Amino acid sequence: MPGLLFADASSTLDDSDFAIFGVPFDGTSSFRSGTAQAPERIREASHNFETFKFEHGEDMESIRYCDLGDLEGFKNVDLMMQGVEAFSSDLVRKNKFPIALGGEHSISPAIVKSFEDIGVISLDAHLDFRNEYEGEKNSHACSTRRISDSVGVEGVVPIGVRSMSKEESKDAEELGLRFISSYAFQKNPNMKETVERALKWMGRERIYLTLDMDVFDPAYAPGISNPEPFGLEPIEIKRCINHLSDRLVGFDVVEVSPPFDNGNTSALAARLVREVIMAVWKAQM
Ligand code: MN
Numbered sequence: 001m002p003g004l005l006f007a008d009a010s011s012t013l014d015d016s017d018f019a020i021f022g023v024p025f026d027g028t029s030s031f032r033s034g035t036a037q038a039p040e041r042i043r044e045a046s047h048n049f050e051t052f053k054f055e056h057g058e059d060m061e062s063i064r065y066c067d068l069g070d071l072e073g074f075k076n077v078d079l080m081m082q083g084v085e086a087f088s089s090d091l092v093r094k095n096k097f098p099i100a101l102g103g104e105h106s107i108s109p110a111i112v113k114s115f116e117d118i119g120v121i122s123l124d125a126h127l128d129f130r131n132e133y134e135g136e137k138n139s140h141a142c143s144t145r146r147i148s149d150s151v152g153v154e155g156v157v158p159i160g161v162r163s164m165s166k167e168e169s170k171d172a173e174e175l176g177l178r179f180i181s182s183y184a185f186q187k188n189p190n191m192k193e194t195v196e197r198a199l200k201w202m203g204r205e206r207i208y209l210t211l212d213m214d215v216f217d218p219a220y221a222p223g224i225s226n227p228e229p230f231g232l233e234p235i236e237i238k239r240c241i242n243h244l245s246d247r248l249v250g251f252d253v254v255e256v257s258p259p260f261d262n263g264n265t266s267a268l269a270a271r272l273v274r275e276v277i278m279a280v281w282k283a284q285m
């Protein structure tokens with residue numbers, strides 16, 4: 001168990017609707033590392049916020065959720081994926097809504113595998129559609145590709161993209177991966193329409209949301225592994241969560257890198273975890 005739990009996570013697992021866990025894994029990071037420190041920093045930042053969410057008219061203290069601590073000590077990415085999938089599958093079987101604090105984006109495909117019959121929205125500056133990166137198929141640079149292995153290429157839609165290799169671009173076209181770039185969004189900055197378009201493409205009732213913190217403009221979220229200019233504003237991702245709240249089945253936030261953070265990135269991550277809990281609880285529980 002961590003020294004500090006996520007704020008207001010005061011229920012037992014049995015009593016909880018939501019279960020938070022950390023995966024401080026950064027074994028495949030390609031540019032600058034440090035995401036292993038993120039779960040602890042996000043938990044610390046979570047205590048910064050009021051329990052009352054006035055815009056929802058509800059209090060976080062009314063919601064039953066727990067923080068199960070960190071899954072750690074994995075010797076390589078394959079063992080991490082096995083461990084995370086098994087852990088997440090157990091939560092899903094128990095009808096708990098999993099919320100993972102990364103770690104890097106390589107953790108998300110493992111959580112997605114614990115569900116059946118879902119679609120996935122990936123909020124990310126990067127397409128993450130390489131079949132392998134530096135010889136590693138489970139690299140954080142391949143998260144969309146590995147997710148598509150389990151939900152189908154038509155079952156995942158990245159939003160906020162503004163970086164990809166020529167090969168990824170070609171693969172996306174050939175395999176039929178649809179995405180909404182940051183530029184397309186800025187041209188018509190309507191998150192509700194954007195989400196509806198992604199849902200229509202996927203045709204899935206239940207949605208898993210993965211939030212790579214580099215989807216934000218680096219001005220808002222400087223503490224990340226691979227900063228990429230021309231990103232989204234935080235309020236847009238809050239809107240995205242609210243539009244999806246009645247159909248979300250799980251959530252993760254990845255790629256916060258505390259060594260490069262001034263505190264704002266982990267605060268934003270923590271606040272959006274709280275937004276997911278509040279919005280999904282209001283819509284579904
Ligand atoms: Mn990513």
Ligand code: MN
Pocket residue numbers: 124125126212214215226255
């Ligand atoms: Mn990214």
